[in-house]
Amino acid sequence: MVNSRHILAADPDAVSPGGGAEIRYVLASPLGELTHAVCRTGEVAPTHLLPELDEAYYVLAGEGEIWRSAAKREAVTALRPGRWVQMPAGTRFQYRANRGSSLVFLVVVLPRWRPELFHIVEDGPWRPGADDRVPPKEGPDLVDGWLSGDLPDAYDYLAPDGSEIRLLGTFDKGSLAHCTLQAGACSVPVRHRSVHEIWYVTEGHGEIWRASPGAAESVDLLWPGVGVDIARGTLFQFRATGAGPLELVILTMPRWPGASEATAELTGRW
Numbered sequence: 001m002v003n004s005r006h007i008l009a010a011d012p013d014a015v016s017p018g019g020g021a022e023i024r025y026v027l028a029s030p031l032g033e034l035t036h037a038v039c040r041t042g043e044v045a046p047t048h049l050l051p052e053l054d055e056a057y058y059v060l061a062g063e064g065e066i067w068r069s070a071a072k073r074e075a076v077t078a079l080r081p082g083r084w085v086q087m088p089a090g091t092r093f094q095y096r097a098n099r100g101s102s103l104v105f106l107v108v109v110l111p112r113w114r115p116e117l118f119h120i121v122e123d124g125p126w127r128p129g130a131d132d133r134v135p136p137k138e139g140p141d142l143v144d145g146w147l148s149g150d151l152p153d154a155y156d157y158l159a160p161d162g163s164e165i166r167l168l169g170t171f172d173k174g175s176l177a178h179c180t181l182q183a184g185a186c187s188v189p190v191r192h193r194s195v196h197e198i199w200y201v202t203e204g205h206g207e208i209w210r211a212s213p214g215a216a217e218s219v220d221l222l223w224p225g226v227g228v229d230i231a232r233g234t235l236f237q238f239r240a241t242g243a244g245p246l247e248l249v250i251l252t253m254p255r256w257p258g259a260s261e262a263t264a265e266l267t268g269r270w
Helices: none
Strands: 005-007 022-029 032-039 047-049 054-061 064-070 073-079 083-087 092-097 103-110 119-121 148-150 164-170 175-181 190-192 196-203 206-211 218-222 226-230 235-240 246-253 262-264
Touching: 005 022, 022 196, 022 226, 032 092, 032 196, 032 246, 054 164, 064 083, 073 083, 083 164, 092 103, 103 246, 148 164, 175 235, 206 226, 218 226, 235 246
Parallel strands: none
Antiparallel strands: 005 226, 022 032, 032 103, 047 092, 047 119, 054 083, 054 103, 064 073, 064 092, 083 148, 164 175, 175 246, 190 235, 190 262, 196 226, 196 246, 206 218, 206 235
16 A cells, blocks of 8 residues: 655646646545646636536636536536535535636545546536636526535634644535645654545645555645645644644545544554
8 A cells, every 4th residue: 555645736737628727736546536627717618517527616716607507407606725525425516716826625535536427417507718708697596505614714723633624525425525734743653544635735834654554654734725635544643843833625535424433542653
């Protein structure tokens, strides 16, 4: 078992099917994947339909809008930093970046993306490509609470390792959360019983130690743009080494089952 780490590429690894976003890979497993996407200012993506895949977005920077249609309901939701939106399997959706800033977001796909499971359809409120003829919707016309939410100021709970967890959204196949480890703090070493995690660093600096069955122990540096995975059964510990907190977005697959999932260990790196 390999302890994986990935540093976000300066240049795109790919372009999303039909255009609309630059894609930079983070990490993937058969259960799902996390990627980084950039929709350039004024760009409109085509309308997507994923009958067998769940998707979710978490916005890192910029502003835009996303249209979603599912179960006889449709809505346009504003996209802004700290907001997450969900697109359960079978949802039709289309997004665009507002003029003046590129829209930067993380993409969760459950299970792992395959081209034969991705479809482009003709409907949607906007014309794909560089198009700013339709202005952004006003606040009263937006639906910001349907399968979406914003990063809360207060954490939802403390994880078994001592970090602050803020919930971002969940499917049966996986859940998304924001994790904060305060400056100078070191987590309790823990081991997960049944889940696989992919971490993406959004703020701060730190280190992570991992000891996986059948693999050599590793210590890796963490900074914004770095992704690491925590395979099931891996013993791990991390710490914040910068002047400010270490902040991460964490994809857990399948969904986090509760506090009993993580077992605290006596032996760690620090």
